[in-house]
Amino acid sequence: MAELTTLARPYAKAAFEYAQNQKQLTQWSAMLALCVAVSVDETVQQILKAPRLTGEKKANTFVEVCGDKLDAKVQNFIHVLAENDRLLLLPEIAELFELLKAEQEKSVDVEVTSAFALNNEQKDKLAKVLSARLSREVRLHATEDVTLIGGVVIRAGDLVIDGSVRGKIAKLAEALKS
Numbered sequence: 001m002a003e004l005t006t007l008a009r010p011y012a013k014a015a016f017e018y019a020q021n022q023k024q025l026t027q028w029s030a031m032l033a034l035c036v037a038v039s040v041d042e043t044v045q046q047i048l049k050a051p052r053l054t055g056e057k058k059a060n061t062f063v064e065v066c067g068d069k070l071d072a073k074v075q076n077f078i079h080v081l082a083e084n085d086r087l088l089l090l091p092e093i094a095e096l097f098e099l100l101k102a103e104q105e106k107s108v109d110v111e112v113t114s115a116f117a118l119n120n121e122q123k124d125k126l127a128k129v130l131s132a133r134l135s136r137e138v139r140l141h142a143t144e145d146v147t148l149i150g151g152v153v154i155r156a157g158d159l160v161i162d163g164s165v166r167g168k169i170a171k172l173a174e175a176l177k178s
Contacts, residue, residue: 015028112152
């Protein structure tokens with residue numbers, strides 16, 4: 001995984017810098033998301049992994065599948081990736097692009113998993129508290145997991161806050177073992 005990230009980073013950075021300079025971060029983000037969706041398709045995967053096809057043929061096929069949803073610059077980007085045999089890195093490139101975009105926009109996606117459904121008031125309050133703690137705009141994504149028993153688990157990038165009953169029981173069991 002780290003190796004894929006290392007290979008994808010220069011492409012993500014180049015795409016981000018270009019999109020930022022052109023003030024097209026949102027458009028590039030959407031087009032890269034489309035490219036990821038296409039690249040993970042089984043049929044497309046077979047084409048991208050085919051050793052007999054040239055990079056040019058792979059790129060042309062890929063762009064053709066995407067149709068007119070990609071502008072000329074993203075199409076050129078796809079051709080560069082194909083020339084360097086990096087089309088399979090599109091998911092990692094898009095993920096790194098989104099991280100750079102979030103850093104630029106001073107925003108963060110936060111995944112909140114709770115034992116019970118959160119109402120809008122609870123989500124707003126949690127978003128406000130997390131926004132103050134992280135010094136960023138927070139985009140909250142809430143899911144339910146009844147196995148937590150109670151409480152919440154919050155994930156924001158590398159930060160994980162486990163306030164679940166299940167997590168507390170696990171910590172207590174670990175303390176009793178030692």
